[in-house]
Structure formats: structure tokens, C-alpha cells
Amino acid sequence: DADVTQTPRNRITKTGKRIMLECSQTKGHDRMYWYRQDPGLGLRLIYYSFDVKDINKGEISDGYSVSRQAQAKFSLSLESAIPNQTALYFCATSDLRTDQETQYFGPGTRLLVL
Amino acid sequence: GQNIDQPTEMTATEGAIVQINCTYQTSGFNGLFWYQQHAGEAPTFLSYNVLDGLEEKGRFSSFLSRSKGYSYLLLKELQMKDSASYLCAVLDSNYQLIWGAGTKLIIKP
Numbered sequence: 001d002a003d004v005t006q007t008p009r010n011r012i013t014k015t016g017k018r019i020m021l022e023c024s025q026t027k028g029h030d031r032m033y034w035y036r037q038d039p040g041l042g043l044r045l046i047y048y049s050f051d052v053k054d055i056n057k058g059e060i061s062d063g064y065s066v067s068r069q070a071q072a073k074f075s076l077s078l079e080s081a082i083p084n085q086t087a088l089y090f091c092a093t094s095d096l097r098t099d100q101e102t103q104y105f106g107p108g109t110r111l112l113v114l
Numbered sequence: 115g116q117n118i119d120q121p122t123e124m125t126a127t128e129g130a131i132v133q134i135n136c137t138y139q140t141s142g143f144n145g146l147f148w149y150q151q152h153a154g155e156a157p158t159f160l161s162y163n164v165l166d167g168l169e170e171k172g173r174f175s176s177f178l179s180r181s182k183g184y185s186y187l188l189l190k191e192l193q194m195k196d197s198a199s200y201l202c203a204v205l206d207s208n209y210q211l212i213w214g215a216g217t218k219l220i221i222k223p
Contacts, residue, residue: 040122042201042215043157090156100145100164101205105156 003027006091006106013081014114021076021109023091031094032074033103034058034066036087043090049074081113116140118214120202125220126192134187134200134217142207148176148187149201151216157201160187189219197221 004025013019023032034046045058047066055066063085067075078085091106118138126132138146145164149157163169163178163185175188187200202214 040215043213045210088154096209100162101209101211102147102159102162103157103211104159107156108154110154 004091004093004104004106006089006109008109009107010110012112012114015082017081019078019081019111021078021089021091021111023074023076023106025072025091025093025104025106027093027095027104028071029093029095029104030071031096031101032068033092033094034064034074034076035090035092036060036085037090037108038087046076078111078113083113086111086113116204116206116212118202118204118212120200120214120217122215123218123220125222126189128192128194128221128223130192131188131190132192132219134189134202134219136185136187136202136214138183138185138202138204138212138214140204140206140212143180144205144207144209146176146178146185147203147205147211148185149203151199151201153198160200192221194221194223 007022030051033048035043044060046064048056049068052068065077089109092103094101094103120136148160150160151157161176168177173190178185199216199218201216203211
């Protein structure tokens with residue numbers, strides 16, 4: 001079984017709709033991250049969380065929100081989707097204490113906003 | 115500001131050796147990572163350097179010079195499956211990962 005899973009893997013939605021992307025991990029890591037990736041731009045950090053009660057904005061948080069429901073779950077919401085949020089979204093986890101902050105990625109969610 | 119530079123694209127021949135460079139300017143340094151990412155897939159961890167010098171792992175090696183803000187990833191005996199993007203990332207003083215845009219490596223027969 002995969003250590004970091006994301007659902008859905010693909011999603012098509014319309015402008016103005018609210019959608020949620022979910023991430024679960026079985027690695028026991030405290031830290032979780034949401035990134036988006038666009039062609040030629042590399043990975044950009046949206047939000048991150050160092051434990052259940054900790055939420056931090058990343059480089060491009062506008063238009064997004066997150067929820068850390070438990071150590072193992074970190075959800076990303078697009079409040080009102082717009083076409084320029086079309087991208088590949090990755091969830092990642094890490095653990096500074098045991099793994100020098102190596103990040104482990106989920107398989108990604110491909111989102112298309114029409 | 116914080117910045118990581120790596121070439122956008124490189125081409126190499128199957129069986130050959132290729133070196134992918136990465137230079138960085140960050141607020142503090144707590145290590146440098148290399149990741150491999152095949153098209154449409156998740157990045158996967160390749161190497162981590164925190165001290166100067168060369169780390170070898172099979173066909174892949176990674177080098178770090180902290181004084182020069184420089185690293186390279188060396189791939190030997192290239193195989194077609196090595197065609198991918200290679201991402202350089204630096205852990206800054208706040209233990210935040212700063213990512214480069216990635217180098218797309220094209221392997222030709």
C-alpha cells in the first residue's frame with residue numbers, strides 16, 4: 001500500500017465550484033504539505049502543517065484553504081475554483097526528527113477548471 | 115530573496131555520463147536534496163547532502179560545495195528510463211524547502 005495517498009486522482013470542475021482534495025498518510029509523519037505544479041514553474045508551496053493544530057500559509061495560499069483533521073489527514077479546498085487553478089496538485093509529508101526533512105510525495109491530483 | 119538555479123533542459127546519450135548543476139542563494143542552509151520526477155508522476159527522493167563532498171549511490175552521485183553555493187548530480191551509464199526532470203531543493207534556516215524549477219533530461223539512443 002502507498003504511504004501517501006491522494007483523492008481524487010483526476011478532477012474536472014467548473015468555475016465557481018468549491019472542491020476538496022484529500023491527502024492521507026501512513027508514515028506517521030508530523031509535517032504535511034500541499035504543492036501545486038505548473039509546467040516550467042516547478043513546485044510551489046500552498047500551505048503546510050507541522051502538527052494537527054498548526055496551519056501555515058505558503059507562497060501561493062490565496063484562493064485556497066486547508067484542514068488538518070488528524071495527524072494522518074490534510075485536506076486542501078478551493079473555495080471558488082477559477083481556470084488558473086488548473087494544475088497538478090501534490091501532497092507531501094516529512095519528519096525532521098527521523099529523516100532530515102526528506103519529503104515524500106503522494107501520486108498527485110490533476111485538476112482541470114473549466 | 116531566495117533563489118535556486120538549474121538548467122531548464124539537457125540532452126545526453128544512452129550509456130554516457132551527464133552532470134546537472136544547481137546553484138543556490140538561500141537564507142541559511144540545512145541541506146540540499148535532489149529528486150527525480152517522471153512526467154506526470156510524483157517527485158521521488160534521490161539524495162541528500164549537508165556536508166561538502168561527494169555522495170555516491172549506485173549510478174547516481176551528488177556533490178556539494180557550501181562555500182560556493184553549488185551542487186551537482188552526476189548520472190553515469192545513462193539508461194532510457196533516466197529521462198525525467200531532476201529537481202534541486204535547499205532546506206533553509208527555517209527548515210523550509212526551497213525548490214528549483216527542475217532540469218528536464220532527455221536521453222537519446
